Amino acid sequence: MKKSVIANQRGFTLIEILLYMALSTILVVLIGGIGANVFSGFVKVKAAEELRYNTQFVTEKIRGLVSQAESISVPVAGESSSMLTLRVNDVSKDPTVIDVNDGRVTVREGEGELQYISGTDIDVFGVEFSNVTYDEGIGSLRVILQMGLRNPEDRTVYFASSTIYTTINLQYP
DSSP states (O other), X not given: OOOOOGGGOOOOOHHHHHHHHHHHHHHHHHHHHHHHHHHHHHHHHHHHHHHHHHXXXXXXXXXXXXXXXXXXXXXXXXXXXXXXXEEOSOGGGOSEEEEEETTEEEEEEXXXXXXXXXXXXXEEEEEEEEEOOOTTOSOEEEEEEEEEEOOTTOOGGGOOEEEEEEEEEOOOO
16 A cells, blocks of 8 residues: 655645745845945946046146247237147247147147147047237136047947136246
8 A cells, every 4th residue: 555655745835936036036136236236336336437547637737838838829918729830949849730640639849740649538529729818918818628538339328528618828928
């Protein structure tokens, strides 16, 4: 005679296993979503920081070059231009030209090599130099600089842009 041993067996039923799998899947999806949001936030902060650093560096570099200049050749007083030509006392650096080439801010001092002063991950959308010098006074220059993070794949996570407005005076005689 056979006795039934099924009543004493312990284990999980099919419904219990399916319930545990469903709960585990929900937890994995939630944790993955939170991780993706944290990573996305990190990328956005890094992009904004890279742009802020580059705009600050370019602005300070232009400020330093202008403040050491003797005069502004281009643009002439009362005019605006996308290129800036400065006259400086050092013959080897005269003239100093600041311009935008291939979406990057460049400086050429005298006959020297072209130097890029904005990063490779940054696009310069526009730059405007306005010579606001009046009545034989100290040379003054208003600068509008529009920069953005280079985003070749058009991913919104990497989008960041900035416009800087500043006024710089030449050195006092």
